[in-house]
Amino acid sequence: MGIPLDKAAFLALFLESLFYGVFLTLYWFTLFILLKKPGVQRQLLLPVATLLLCISTAHLIIDFVRGLEAFVSNVDTISADAYYSNIASPLYLASTALCVTQTILADGVVVWRSYMLNNRNLLIAIPGCIVLLTNGATGYYVIWSLSRTRPPFNVSPAAFVCIATFDALTMFNSVTSTILIAWRIYRTCRFLPEGLAAFLPVFIAVVESGALYSTGVLLLLLTFLIGSNGQYVMLDIITPIVGITFCLVILQVHFHGGGNSPTEQPAEPRGIITMLFEGEVHASAWNR
Numbered sequence: 631m632g633i634p635l636d637k638a639a640f641l642a643l644f645l646e647s648l649f650y651g652v653f654l655t656l657y658w659f660t661l662f663i664l665l666k667k668p669g670v671q672r673q674l675l676l677p678v679a680t681l682l683l684c685i686s687t688a689h690l691i692i693d694f695v696r697g698l699e700a701f702v703s704n705v706d707t708i709s710a711d712a713y714y715s716n717i718a719s720p721l722y723l724a725s726t727a728l729c730v731t732q733t734i735l736a737d738g739v740v741v742w743r744s745y746m747l748n749n750r751n752l753l754i755a756i757p758g759c760i761v762l763l764t765n766g767a768t769g770y771y772v773i774w775s776l777s778r779t780r781p782p783f784n785v786s787p788a789a790f791v792c793i794a795t796f797d798a799l800t801m802f803n804s805v806t807s808t809i810l811i812a813w814r815i816y817r818t819c820r821f822l823p824e825g826l827a828a829f830l831p832v833f834i835a836v837v838e839s840g841a842l843y844s845t846g847v848l849l850l851l852l853t854f855l856i857g858s859n860g861q862y863v864m865l866d867i868i869t870p871i872v873g874i875t876f877c878l879v880i881l882q883v884h885f886h887g888g889g890n891s892p893t894e895q896p897a898e899p900r901g902i903i904t905m906l907f908e909g910e911v912h913a914s915a916w917n918r
Contacts, residue, residue, distance in 0.1 A: 636700070636710035638859035642866040643697050649870035650690050656877035657683050663884050675880060678739055682732060682873040689728040689869045696721050714862070718779045726776065729869050730769035733800055736843075736872040738762055740807040747814040754810065761803050768792040768799075797851035801844050808840025835882030839875040846871050 633641070657679060664676040699721075700710040716722065741758035748754050775789040785793070812833060819829050850864035 633859050634711060635714050635859050635862070638862050639697070639700065639710070639714045642863040643693050645863060646690055646693060646866040646870060649867050649874065650686060653683070653686060653870040653873040653877070656874060656881065660877040660880050663880065674742075675739075678735065679873070679876060679880075681735065682876060685728050685732045685735070686870050686873050689725055689732070689866075692721055692725045692728070693866060696725070715783055717776050717783045717785070723773055723777055726865075727770070727773050729865060730766075730773065730796075732869050732872050734762060734766050734769065736876055737765065737800060737803050737807075739876065740804065740811075744807045744810045744814075747811055758803065758807070761799050765796055765799050765803075768796045772796065793854060794851065797847055797854065801847040801851065804840055804844045804847065808837060808844070811840075812836050831885075832882050835879055839878045843871060843875045 660679055661676070664679070696714075700713040704713060741755065741762060744758065745751065745755040769792075772789050772792045775786055775792070779786070815829065815833055815836065819833075846864060846868050850861060850868060853859075853861035853864055
């Protein structure tokens with residue numbers, strides 16, 4: 631027997647709050663580290679991390695408001711199950727829009743990292759940008775389509791296809807970008823005196839972060855395709871998971887890839903790994 635919609639919504643709120651607490655903690659560690667970093671790490675990664683936190687916070691607030699309306703304010707006039715069934719409500723649309731924006735923003739950073747790590751290769755940037763644009767179009771089309779639904783609030787066939795496409799492309803982008811980044815780290819490290827072993831924590835962090843995010847999106851896609859209410863649980867926790875994976879990579883690179891500025895240690899292997907994620911790698915490192 632599937633989980634009822636009202637119980638799924640309550641579970642989603644609990645898990646989202648839990649993951650948000652993890653994200654908030656990691657964000658403050660990341661903020662402390664990035665404030666000491668020069669160059670692109672501070673100029674790009676800090677605003678992106680802050681924006682991810684703001685979106686995640688707004689998403690949690692909206693879900694709390696929906697929870698209060700469903701289980702407290704409107705409990706005498708409408709059941710919680712009927713309340714959450716209204717996929718055309720402004721609060722649900724706003725929550726979904728924030729989730730779509732959070733996903734596209736994080737995927738954009740991943741594509742940028744893949745592009746920079748692979749020596750600004752347009753063969754990587756162009757397909758990545760096409761996927762992002764397609765995701766943006768399908769994601770916001772779904773929101774527009776949901777806003778036009780009427781009771782009994784069934785998703786239209788076109789919106790169904792777009793939701794599945796959005797999730798599939800998001801997972802594809804995450805998997806391919808993770809593979810490209812991990813492969814680039816391996817290629818660079820194998821020519822260094824210390825080899826890959828010295829940077830294994832960073833390598834593992836990249837793979838695990840990508841796996842965590844991809845698994846979340848895969849579960850979201852599967853629960854959506856089978857029509858399970860578990861999709862609403864996954865939809866709500868994806869937003870803080872995006873921020874968690876984003877911060878985890880930065881923290882692991884700092885603590886295991888070298889915390890010093892690349893201008894201070896341009897020849898150090900750990901400095902090279904740090905520069906990989908700053909996009910300021912020396913030509914000698916790329917030519918290997």
